[in-house]
Amino acid sequence: MLSQSFRGRQVRPGDPSYDEDRRIWNGSVDRSPALIAYCTGVADVIDAVRFAAASGLSLAVRSGGHSFPGQSVCDDGIVIDLSPMRGIRVDPEARTVRAQAGVLLGELDRETQAFGLAVPAGIVTHTGLAGLTLGGGIGWLMRKYGLTIDQLLSVDLVTADGTFLKASGDENPDLFWGIRGGGGNFGIVTEFEFRLNPLGPVVLAGPVVWPMAESARLLRFYREWITDVPDELTTAVVHRKAPSVDYVPSELRGKPVVMVVCCYAGPVEEGQEVLRPLRESGTGSAPVLDLCAPKPFTEHQAMFDPSFPHGRWYYFKSCDVDRLTDEVIDRTAEHAARIVSPLTAFPIFQLGGAIARVGEDETAFGGRGAGHTFNINGTTEGADGFEAERTWARGLWSALAPHHTGVYSNFLMEEGEERVEQAYGAQKYRRLRELKRRYDPGNLFRLNQNIPPAP
Numbered sequence: 001m002l003s004q005s006f007r008g009r010q011v012r013p014g015d016p017s018y019d020e021d022r023r024i025w026n027g028s029v030d031r032s033p034a035l036i037a038y039c040t041g042v043a044d045v046i047d048a049v050r051f052a053a054a055s056g057l058s059l060a061v062r063s064g065g066h067s068f069p070g071q072s073v074c075d076d077g078i079v080i081d082l083s084p085m086r087g088i089r090v091d092p093e094a095r096t097v098r099a100q101a102g103v104l105l106g107e108l109d110r111e112t113q114a115f116g117l118a119v120p121a122g123i124v125t126h127t128g129l130a131g132l133t134l135g136g137g138i139g140w141l142m143r144k145y146g147l148t149i150d151q152l153l154s155v156d157l158v159t160a161d162g163t164f165l166k167a168s169g170d171e172n173p174d175l176f177w178g179i180r181g182g183g184g185n186f187g188i189v190t191e192f193e194f195r196l197n198p199l200g201p202v203v204l205a206g207p208v209v210w211p212m213a214e215s216a217r218l219l220r221f222y223r224e225w226i227t228d229v230p231d232e233l234t235t236a237v238v239h240r241k242a243p244s245v246d247y248v249p250s251e252l253r254g255k256p257v258v259m260v261v262c263c264y265a266g267p268v269e270e271g272q273e274v275l276r277p278l279r280e281s282g283t284g285s286a287p288v289l290d291l292c293a294p295k296p297f298t299e300h301q302a303m304f305d306p307s308f309p310h311g312r313w314y315y316f317k318s319c320d321v322d323r324l325t326d327e328v329i330d331r332t333a334e335h336a337a338r339i340v341s342p343l344t345a346f347p348i349f350q351l352g353g354a355i356a357r358v359g360e361d362e363t364a365f366g367g368r369g370a371g372h373t374f375n376i377n378g379t380t381e382g383a384d385g386f387e388a389e390r391t392w393a394r395g396l397w398s399a400l401a402p403h404h405t406g407v408y409s410n411f412l413m414e415e416g417e418e419r420v421e422q423a424y425g426a427q428k429y430r431r432l433r434e435l436k437r438r439y440d441p442g443n444l445f446r447l448n449q450n451i452p453p454a455p
Contacts, residue, residue, distance in 0.1 A: 001051070002037060002047055002048065002051050003047045003051075005043070005047065006037070006044055006047045006048070007040045007041070007043075007044055008037060008038040008039050008040045008044045008081075008084060009038040009084075010035060010036070010037055010038070011035070011036040011038070012034065012035055012036075013032065013034070018036075021036050021081075022036065022073055022079075023310070023311070024062070024065035024066075024067070024070055024072055024073050024310075025064070025065050025066045025067075025126075025308075025310050025311075025314075026066075026067070026068065026069075026070050026312075026313070026314045027310070027311040027312050027313050027314075027382070028070075028313035028314060028315065028383075028386065029069070029070030029073065031070065031073045031074055031075045032075055032076070033060070033073060033074055033075065033076065033077055033078060033079045034057060034076050034077060034078065035077075035078045035079070036078075036079045036081055037051075037078060037079065037080055037081065038081045038083065038084050039080060039081065039082055039084060039085060040084050040085065041085065041190075042156070042158065042164060042190050045080065045082070045158050045188055045190055046158055046162045046164065048078070048080045049080070049158055049159075049160065049162050049188065049444075050161075050162040051078070052077075052078045052080070052444065053160060053161065053162070053442075053444055055078065057076065057077040057078050058074045058075075058076070058077030058078070058446075058447060059074070059077060059078050059080065059444055059445065059446075059447065060072055060073050060074040060077060060078070060079045060080070060447045061079075061080050061082070061184055061188055061445070061447070061448075062079055062080070062081045062082065062083070062128075063082045063083070063101055063102055063128030063129065063130035063131050064083075064104055064126060064127050064128020064129070064130070064131065064132075065128065066124075066126075066127045066128055066131060066132075067131060067448075068314065068316045068410070068411065068412065068413055069412070069413040069414045071414075071447045071448055071449075072131075072447075074447055077447075080188065082100075082101040082102040082130065082188070082190070083102040084102060085100035085101050085102040085103075085190065086100060086102045086103055086107065087099070087100045087103075087191075088100070088103055088107065088108060088111045090111050090112055090114070090115060090117070090196070092115040092117065092196075095117060095195065095196040095197075096153065096193060096194065096195060096196060097111070097112055097117075097119065097193070097194050097196055098191055098192070098193050098194075099129055099191065099192050099194070100190065100191050100192075101129070101130040101188070101189055101190050101191065101192070102128070102130075103128075103129045103130075104125065104126050104127065104128060104129065105121050105122045105124070105125050105126070105127045105128075105129055105132065105301070106125025106126065106298070106301065106302065108121065108129055109121075109125070109297070109298050109301055110298060112196055113199075113200060113201050113296075113297060113298055115196075116198060116199065116200060116201055117196035117197060117198060117199065118141060118145075118196065118197055118198075118199040118200070118297065119148060119151050119194045119195075119196060119197070120137065120139050120140070120141035120142050120144075120145045120146060120147065120148055120150075120151065120197070121133070121137050121139050121141075121148045122137065122138075122139045122148075122301075123139055123140060123236075123301070123304050124304050124305055124308050125301055125302045125305055126305065126310070129192065130184075130189055130192070131183075131184070131410070132148060132410065133148045133149060133152065133189075133192060134149075134179055134180075134181075134182070134183045134184055134189065135181065135183050135408070135409045135410035135449075136148065136149055136180075136181050136365040136408065136409070136410060137149055137410075138349060138351075138355075138373065138408065138410075139234075140205070140234050140263035140265075140300065140301070141197070141199065141234065141263070141265050142234055142351070142353070142354065142355055143231045143232075143233065143234040143350065143351070143352060143353030143354055143355065144197075144231050144232050144234070144265040144266075144353065144354060145197045145265070145354055146354040146355055146357075146358060147355055147358075147365065148194075149180035149181060149363055149365060150354070150355075150358055150363075151194045151195045151196075151197070152180060152192060152193070152194055152195075153168060153169075153193040153194060153195055154166060154167065154168035154171070154176075154192075154193040155167050155168075155176070155179060155189045155191065155192055155193070156189065156190045156191040157175070157179070157186070157187040157188065157189050157190065158187055158188045158190060159186070159187040159439050159440065160187065160439065160440040160441075160442060160444040160445060165187070167179060168193075174435060174438075175435070175439065177362075177363060177364060177435075178364050178431075178432055178435045179364075180363035180364055180365060181363050181364035181365030181366065181409070181424070182364040182424075182432050182435070182451065183409060183448045183449050183451075184445055184448045185432070185436055185440065185445055185448055185449075185450065185451045186435065186436065186439045186440060186445070187439060187440070187445065188445075199265055199297060200296065200297040201296050201297055201298070202268065202294050202295065202296055202297070203263060203264060203265060203268070203271075203294070203295065203296075203297045203300060204262070204263075204264040204268045204271035204272065204275070204292065204293070204294055205261075205262060205263040205264065205292065205293075205295060205297070205300035205303075206261065206262065206290075206291040206292040206293055206295065206300065206303070207238070207259040207260065207261045207262075207289070207291050207292065207303075208259060208260050208262070208275075208278060208279060208282070208287045208289075208290050208291075208292050209242070209252075209257050209258070209259040209287055209288055209289040209290070209291070210257065210258055210259070210282065210283055210285070210287050210288060211255070211256065211257060211258070211288060212239060212255075212256035212257050212258050212336060212337060213256075213337075214258060214282075214283040214285070215239065215258045215329075215332070215333035215336055215337075216329055216330060216333040217283045217284065218237075218258055218260070218282050218283045219237065219258075219324055219329040219332065219333065220326075220329060221278075221281060221282050221283065222235075222237060222260060222278075222282070222324070223323070223324040223329070225277055225278060226350055229274055230266070230270075230274060231352075231353035231354060232264050232265045232266035232270070232271070232274075233262060233263070233264050233265075233271070233274055233275075234262075234263050234265070234349075234350060234353075235260055235261065235262050235263075235350045236260075236261045236347040236348060236349045236350065237258065237259070237260055237261075237347065237348045237350075238258070238259050238260075238261055238345055238346070238347045238348075239256075239257075239258050239332070239336035239339065239345065239346055240256075240257065240307075240339065240344060240345030240346070241254050241255065241256055241257070241339065241341075241342045241344075242254060242255050242256075242257045242289075243306065243307055243342070244342075245306050247291060248289070249289070252288060252289060254342055256336075256337065256339065257288070257289075258336070259289075260278060260282070261303075261347070262275060262278075262292050263300060268294045275292060307343070307345060312343060312379055312380065312381060312382075313379065313380045313381070313382055313383065313386045314377055314378075314379050315377065315378045315379075315386070315389060315390040315393055315413070316375065316376065316377045316378075316393065316411055316412075316413055317376045317377075317393045317394055317396070317397035317413070318373065318374060318375050318376060318397075318407050318408060318411035318412065319373075319374050319397060319400055319401075319403075319404040319405075319406075319407055320351075320367050320370035320371075320372065320373050320374075320404065320405045320406040320407060320408065321370065321371060321372050321374065321400065321403045321404065321405060322369075322370060322371045322403070322405050323371050323372075324348075324371070324372060325403065327402075327403070328400060328403050331396070331399040331400060332348070332396070332400075334399075335392070335395060335396040335399060336396075338392060338395075339392065340385070340388060340389070340392070341378065341379060341380050341385055341388075341389050343379040343380060343381065344377065344378050344379050344380075344389055344392070344393075345377065345379070346374065346375060346376045346377055346393075346396070347375050348372050348373070348374050348375075349372060349373045349375065350371075350372060351367075351370050351371055351372060351373060352371065355368055356368050356369055361428075364424065364428060364431075364432060366406055366409075366423050366424040366425050366428060367405070367406040367407075367408065367423070370405055370406060373408050373411070374396075374397075374400065375408075375411050376393045376396050376397055377393060378390050378392055378393040406422055406423060406425070407419060407422055407423050408423065409423040409424075409449045412449050417450070417452070420449050420450065420451065423449065429451070430454070432451045433451055433452065433453060433454040434454045436451050436452065436453045436454065437453040437454045440453065441453050
């Protein structure tokens with residue numbers, strides 16, 4: 001049993017809240033743990049880790065519960081839930097912030113934007129900061145300021161034997177290298193310290209929308225346009241049926257569309273000039289909707305929230321590509337036209353800029369030289385139609401296979417060791433396995449994009 005000093009709530013099968021507590025963001029995952037241990041602080045985390053190690057049961061770690069394949073919950077094992085640990089402390093003079101492991105992205109943005117500062121992190125506000133960061137962290141500010149891990153100054157961490165460590169560039173630097181992209185393989189991070197960057201609070205952001213029939217023409221224009229846009233601009237091209245939300249006119253809802261979603265992390269007036277060619281020449285015809293306008297950064301960060309609520313059934317396939325070649329564009333447009341579900345949407349994220357200026361070997365994250373990341377997701381309200389959307393997602397991914405250069409680990413489902421190695425490359429993967437042997441030789445932390453210990 002957990003020690004009597006454990007302060008957090010413990011939930012077991014049969015408890016009134018059990019079915020609610022075991023749910024996670026991806027509704028297609030239905031698992032039943034033996035114990036959910038809500039940790040109120042580091043001492044609770046140490047207790048729970050030692051108990052899990054001694055019990056021999058499988059262990060899942062949950063922050064925001066946004067793991068695509070649902071690895072933040074398990075069958076017949078223990079879930080260490082960090083959601084009660086929500087402390088955030090901003091130092092506006094030093095331009096740093098400390099955030100505990102249960103913090104969600106929207107909570108972090110609210111505190112940091114009060115001072116006109118930000119950490120580049122994610123695109124959905126109810127994503128957990130911990131999982132997003134440990135995988136790398138892509139989002140709307142990444143071309144200007146880099147990945148979330150590129151702002152990381154230090155972490156507090158509990159290892160598989162219950163030891164509390166700090167890791168930074170000066171203290172346990174090998175571990176600090178590994179946790180910046182290597183996921184939750186080496187322990188449970190209980191607190192993060194980030195560098196803050198000036199931003200907003202108002203940015204030029206939002207989607208510019210065309211009919212999906214314009215996809216190939218738009219992508220060919222877009223490919224050339226982004227070659228010389230400044231790093232202040234980060235974009236994602238999204239194909240989907242227009243959502244039924246307040247900001248979309250009723251006559252456009254449910255129609256197949258392609259949009260370029262923009263965020264300009266600089267003066268609004270400069271951003272307007274940068275976006276002018278897109279608005280005037282994107283496909284040779286005017287967009288059917290232009291919602292790219294000055295707005296609070298926190299408002300833009302929440303734009304995708306209605307499209308990714310808790311409980312829907314999500315399936316993802318992902319890949320990096322170097323460039324939007326004619327073949328990549330044609331295959332993308334062809335498969336986008338086959339989308340059936342009104343909830344399916346796939347962004348193609350623009351990379352480069354500050355991401356690529358960090359040395360490939362400086363962090364465990366792989367793929368800094370990639371041009372774009374495809375996040376192909378098929379979504380339904382429930383089981384009805386889910387298999388068809390999954391088949392569609394796999395079809396697009398397979399069609400792009402000749403152009404795959406890697407994959408972002410946070411976008412993987414349960415796809416096996418070979419795909420995890422592809423996320424890092426062979427050389428980094430060997431180094432990560434050696435690091436895993438040092439910090440988690442028994443592979444206690446294996447419900448993740450797992451890196452097995454070196455033999």
